[in-house]
Amino acid sequence: MSRAAARQDSSGVYKRLLGYSLPYWKIFAVSVFAMVFFAATDTAFAALMKPMLDGSFVDKNPDTIRFIPLAIIGLFLIRGVTGFISEYGMAWVGRQVINNLRHEMFQQMLRLPTTFYDKTSSGQLISKLTYDVEQVAHASTTALTVMVRDTLTLIGLMAWLLYLNWMLALTFLIAGPFIALLIAYVNKRFRRISGRIQASMGGVTEAVEQAIEGQRVIKIFGGQRHQTGIFDKVNEANRRQQMKMTATREASVPLIQLLAGSALAGIIALATSPEMLKEITVGTFMSFIVAMTMMLAPIKRLTNIHSSIQRGIVAAESIFELLDREAEKDTGALRIERARGAIEYHNVSFAYDTGKGRVLENINLGIEPGQTVAFVGRSGSGKSTLVSLLPRFYDLSIGRITLDGHDIRDLALESLRNQIALVGQEVILFNDTIANNIAYGRGGEVREDEIVRAAEAAHAMEFIRQLPQGLHTVIGEKGVLLSGGQRQRLAIARALFKDAPILILDEATAALDTESERAIQAALEQLVRNRTTLIIAHRLSTIERADVIVVMDRGRIVEQGRHAELLARGGHYASLHRMQFASPQEAAGIR
Ligand SMILES: Nc1ncnc2c1ncn2[C@@H]1O[C@H](COP(=O)(O)OP(=O)(O)OP(=O)(O)O)[C@@H](O)[C@H]1O
Ligand SMILES: [Mg+2]
Structure with missing residues (x-):
């Protein structure tokens, strides 16, 4: 028109x-x-x-x-x-x-x-x-x-x-x-x-x-x-x-x-x-x-x-x-240097399209600074959607989200996003050197030892050292010259390098073998201490030690608590857990 x-x-x-x-x-x-x-x-x-x-x-x-x-x-x-x-x-x-x-x-x-x-x-x-x-x-x-x-x-x-x-x-x-x-x-x-x-x-x-x-x-x-x-x-x-x-x-x-x-x-x-x-x-x-x-x-x-x-x-x-298309709304003027990382969702409902059904329904959630919160739930239950509202990839239809008590719409977009590092469900890398991919977004001079430290923490240095040009290897469009797990480790290194107060990991370790995952897990435990971490994982073993586990189903939060509490309750989480750890017969309900 x-x-x-x-x-x-x-x-x-x-x-x-x-x-x-x-x-x-x-x-x-x-x-x-x-x-x-x-x-x-x-x-x-x-x-x-x-x-x-x-x-x-x-x-x-x-x-x-x-x-x-x-x-x-x-x-x-x-x-x-x-x-x-x-x-x-x-x-x-x-x-x-x-x-x-x-x-x-x-x-x-x-x-x-x-x-x-x-x-x-x-x-x-x-x-x-x-x-x-x-x-x-x-x-x-x-x-x-x-x-x-x-x-x-x-x-x-x-x-x-x-x-x-x-x-x-x-x-x-x-x-x-x-x-x-x-x-x-x-x-x-x-x-x-x-x-x-x-x-x-x-x-x-x-x-x-x-x-x-x-x-x-x-x-x-x-x-x-x-x-x-x-x-x-x-x-x-x-x-x-x-x-x-x-x-x-x-x-x-x-x-x-x-x-x-x-x-x-x-x-x-x-x-x-x-x-x-x-x-x-x-x-x-x-x-x-x-x-x-x-x-x-x-x-x-x-x-x-x-x-x-x-x-x-x-x-x-x-x-x-x-x-002439409308750009992202960036009307907030508030700037924060470094957020403490207190996040609250108040009555948040969300639909991708106004005509279509809601993907999130009345979400209420409080996350304290430094907490690690894990989201679990069936595929399509709205986990990725929920976390993508925080950097304002999408704007809320109903309700509000606050960071350190400020409505995220009142923050300047750049300032809000500066607080967040993200490893998405889909790894996106650029056709550039490994070093530049890890230090992505940081202007000016970058010290190599900083890059190495991030790469070490993400257990990427192991494979980077094997490459003939090391950190200066060009990885091809979207990182095609690397394996899936290697790409994922680079994405984690990039997120760690940013050193933001909030870290979002959406299936960040899904492509890794159990050994690398455990190793990264250990490194992450060090790193997540002083930052708020939102982590989505299908493999429940990776999130057992989270401060809060949020169980989602069809856009709603159906359960929330620590691993042991939720197991004891015998609800959604317990049955998800049983399915993953039980033998196939047990999972099918044949005891
Ligand atoms: N960009 C989009 N536009 C329209 N609908 C979307 C979009 N992204 C996701 N959806 C829909 O929103 C619902 C929730 O998707 P979401 O990606 O949040 O699920 P999820 O819990 O992360 O699933 P998974 O575990 O498979 O990653 C799904 O029904 C999906 O079809
Ligand atoms: Mg998802």
Whole structure:
């Protein structure tokens, strides 16, 4: 709907784009200035026809004969220099604008709320930053140059025609309104098709991305044909729309030239009528015809360029739509240096989508500074959701969460997140060295022994030492060059390195073997002493020593207490525990 609204107001899009080039108005002005001269050389060339024919050929004037060749060289010299200046200047401004736009888009991307990413495919987003931006680039450099320069050329030539013989010139102008109507229609069509091309480009990127991400699954489940089918469909849709664009463009050019040509024919017929022939010289006539034929090329380019401009506008709309999206709410101004780590959930209910059911239902929970709280419960019971509300990955629908007594919405986002280190259920690493992954987010100089200490605590140093480049080994995209357990240990090291007062571990040791897990457990026990730790684990053995165990079921807290208490109570926890530690027969209820 926002796209439709934006489309009605394309002048708004122009203005906004222009706003981006405003800081570079000087270069822009120089380019336009150069274009004026460039355009003038065309008119001058047509004008030269008159003295050349009348002077050199008809009157055989020796001055004119000498002057004309020099004038031609001069004209081409001016044309060359001003052509370069205008093209280069426009490209410079255009590229600067694009650079800024991309920068803004990237910044905006980092500010967008998690819900945006839940709903947008990364392929579509990547396509915006690559394809869409390039369309704007083309429209605002090449297309704009052609537009300004050729329009100026047309104005210059037209002025010359009017000067030579206004009656003949006006005849030519009759074609104008018809051409304008045609261009208006064609433009509308260009814009419609551009939108579809853009969407299909997003589709292509998306299909490629899915195939890259899922390559192993595709191979083992034999999904090649299915995946190719999906790709071919978007690829074909793209081809079809591109061809429609080409057809419209290439049909409009000869149509417009036909209109202009008819006007030309009309003029020749008029000019060669006996009354006219008496009035005008050969030079005037030739100059007139040359000027008119010289108008055909700019007209053609101008018609052609409209498709680029429409593409650019549609792309700019899509870019602005991204830029105008609401960023994460960051209205809190309170900053805390280092939190004590007291966390309270008050009547917290949460739904990912307003229409859909609640994932958390009336959660009340108090966590004291330095406590280790473990969350257990069936898959999908809302554990990850509960902890992800604390760094405000999602905003609460109902209730409130406090940190050291402050509502987390009153804290500046950055300050809140500074207090939290997290190892998520899915390990995310960057294609960089191990050292940089561990010290991630910390600007400035980082001492290597600090990194080593974190890596030791996470039991990562053992495998890091084995690597030929040690801490300086590059680990590949998402850490593909490491094993699952190694990746997880790096993620733990990164969290420990941050040394935040709150530590969230969501299945942080799930990929580790029992031995490494025990070892990390021991290290963690040291580390969790002076910080509040929220830990989610399916393997109950890892959380037996937690200060509080919170048992969740279908978005509610159903039990809470220490390991021994909960076991003795014989409720949910006790039965979960029995299932994990019992033999399969016992688990099935056969005692
Ligand atoms: N980004 C999301 N958008 C919409 N629904 C979601 C999203 N993430 C989770 N859910 C839904 O919320 C519910 C709780 O999910 P959550 O990830 O909190 O469970 P969990 O207890 O961590 O499970 P697990 O032990 O499997 O990790 C699930 O029913 C899930 O379908
Ligand atoms: Mg989870």
